Amino acid sequence: MKKINNTCSTLYTPKVMATFKNPHNYGKIKNASGIGKVGNIVCGDVMWLYIKVAKNKKGQDVIKDIKFETFGCVAAISTSSIITDLVKGKTINEALKVTKDNVIESLGGLPKIKYHCSVLAVDALIEAVYDYFLKTGQKIPADLEKKHKIIKKSKDIIEERYKGWDK
Amino acid sequence: MKRIYFDYAATTPVDKRVLKEMEPYFSEKFGNTMSLHSFGQEAKLALDQSRQVLADLINAKPNEIIFTSSATESNNLALKGVALATRKLDSRFHGNDNAHIVISSIEHPCIMESAKWLAKNGFEITKLPVDKYGRVNPKDVERAITEKTILVSVMHASNEIGTIEPIEEIGKICRQKGVYFHTDASQSFGKIPIDVEEMNIDLLTASSHKMYGPKGAGLLYVRNGVKIEPILHGGGQENGMRSSTVNVPAIVGFAKATEICKAEMKREGVRLAKLRDKLIKGVLKIKGAKLNGDPRNRLPNNINVSFPSIEGESLIIHLDLYGIACSTGSACSSAKLEPSYVLLAIGLKPEEAHGSLRISLGRQTTEKEIGYFLKVLPKIVEKLKKMSPFKL
Incomplete structure (x- = not known):
């Protein structure tokens, strides 16, 4: 029989556990350029992502700093940390190309029932960028607008489903 | 790293004395209790003696004990057995009239799911609410009983929040109304006194x-005269109520464990309650921490607390990294994401239920372990709070 020698080794990969144990970039950014808030408390996962945007030499928008605040399970905290690592220093255009599969791969895999945590991380980033565009009065690209609408719609559905729970 | 086990409500280690008692029944006294030869009779004798020990603990008669494989099986047999026997034997329910069963809203899933199955099969189910401490009001039981009620099932003590239910009063009401009363005593059996006569x-x-x-042994006490329909049909073991070759080693172990619990109940109960209270006092010093369950009517080994701004799975995994094993009512690892229905039933908000921690103590728990836990826990809570968007 296989010997179990580390916590949750039947559920999470060593990379998930290491990330959970020592997550990067947690906390708040004061005067953030954009904040993305996703998740629902009834489901037990709430993720807030703060981004600080600055221009690079080419005049492109770059994610200069990024931090997360997450209420959630091991997977939610790990995906929060990984998304910050994946996009920090990238241009906004590059950052928006990060997918849930990139998040899962970077963690060496996630249990299927935790896939939604990788979606949450990507959604939080999209929402933070959307918020930044709104705040700076920039024209929102059609693709981003579409993604934002999908996120908002599923959020509304969940909130409707659990209406009255959170009283 | 030395590991600390604080999850005795989930399961307990087999006592060495129990293991020793069981040992001969695997390869030496391995007979089938139904066999007439000496091998079988040896096993039968052990079974009979075990039955006597179990019956004695709760002031029952040996022929009122049916051995099963687990509490889940016993609870299924109690609910379905009574329901199906009533439908068969009680002429009131031969037409389309549906018999009625009352349960509490904080029962273990094996009661909940059995009741759900019965509801699908034409029985009416009433789930009684509980107060903020998780207690069923006996008056609610009285009000819920109708002419069609055949059974009331209320657990003796909650597996999650440790609340001890007023089963004596509920039993009395059921007896007066002529309704059967079942109680799931999985968490209380051997820990606090039970008398089936006094408690009706x-x-x-x-x-x-x-x-x-x-593991692999449970029992259902069925008062003489109470009619139940078996679920397992076969060789007619357990007086025809539960066919299956009897798991003699496990039952011998169950009986030995019972003997030990009976002898040590008083002393161990006082010892654990002291440790429990020390732990509760220490945990409640953490900002935002809240005790779940009844502060007075509580199992001596149960602690259940909530930290509203952090999530339970993260909390127990951090504790596990320190070698401490606890459990949570947060359902983050299960397919459905809603938190514990027990915690919601006592009025907790979802975030409080997600941030719940159950600590259950036992025979090997020491004061030193409690001290270590109280040193480690605030650090972890602080760390997770720093990461959380909620700062309660």
Whole structure:
């Protein structure tokens, strides 16, 4: 029989556990350029992502700093940390190309029932960028607008489903 | 790293004395209790003696004990057995009239799911609410009983929040109304006194592995005269109520575990309650921490607390990294994401239920372990709070 020698080794990969144990970039950014808030408390996962945007030499928008605040399970905290690592220093255009599969791969895999945590991380980033565009009065690209609408719609559905729970 | 086990409500280690008692029944006294030869009779004798020990603990008669494989099986047999027997034997329900069963809203899933199955099969189910401490009001039981009620099932003590239910009063009401009363005593059996006569209990469930016996043994006490329909049909073991070759080693272990619990109950109960209270006092010093369950009517080994701004799975995994094993009512690892229905039933908000921590103590728990836990926990809570968007 296989010997179990580390916590949750039947559920999470060593990379998930290491990330959970020592997550990067947690906390708040004061005067953030954009904040993305996703998740629902009834489901037990709430993720807030703060981004600080600055221009690079080419005049492109770059994610200069990024931090997360997450209420959630091991997977939610790990995906929060990984998304910050994946996009920090990238241009906004590059950052928006990060997918849930990139998040899962970077963690060496996630249990299927935790896939939604990788979606949450990507959604939080999209929402933070959307918020930044709104705040700076920039024209929102059609693709981003579409993604934002999908996120908002599923959020509304969940909130409707659990209406009255959170009283 | 030394590991600390604080999850005795989930399961317990088999006591060495129990293991020693069981050992001969695997390869030496391995007979089938139904066999007429000496091998079989040896096993039968052990079974009879075990039955006597179990019956004695709760002031029952040996022929009122049906051995099963688990508390889940016992609870299924209690609910379905009574329901199906009533439908068969009680002429009131031969037409389209549906018999009625009352349960509480904080029962273990095996009661909940059995009741749900019965509801699908034409029985009416009433789930009684509980107060903020998780207690069923006996008056609610009285009000819920109708002419069609055949059975009331209320657990003796909650597996999650440790609340001890007023089963004596509920039993009395059921007896007066002529309704059977079942109680799931999985968490209380061997820990606090039970007397089926004094408490007017007609059916009772107990489990071996919650009290330092092996897994794979449980029992259902069925008062003489109470009619139940068996679920397992076959060779007619357990007086025809539960066919299956009897698991003699496990039952011998169950009986030995019971003997030990009975002898040590008083002393161990006082010892654990002291440790429990020390732990509760220490944990409640953490900002935002809240005790779940009844502060007074509580199992001596149960602590359940909530930290509203952090999530339970993260909390228990951090504790596990320190070698401490606890459990949570947060359902983050299960397919459905809603938190514990027990915690919601006592009025907790979802975030409080997600941030719940159950600590259950046992025979090997020491004061030193409690001290270590109280040193580690605030650090972890602080770390997770720093990461959380909620700062309660």
